[in-house]
Amino acid sequence: MAALCQRGGLLCRGALMTRRLPGVRALAERLVDPTLDWGRLGRELRAFHDAGVVHADLNARNVLLA
DSSP states (O other): OOEEEEEETTTTEEEEOOOOOOOOOEEEHHHTOOOOOOOHHHHHHHHHTTTOOOOOTOOOOOOOOO
């Protein structure tokens, strides 16, 4: 919902305010789900890539699926 980053010299201090979304689970929790649509997941991730979205720590725990 909100983020703040304060830079000071060589240091950076940040805060992140988040909100839990009902019915949403991390990809890591759905990896064994036989109904997971791998093709759709790939297309969605590709769309982010094509739009220039860069995530410094993209992993299965921070990809959320509804």
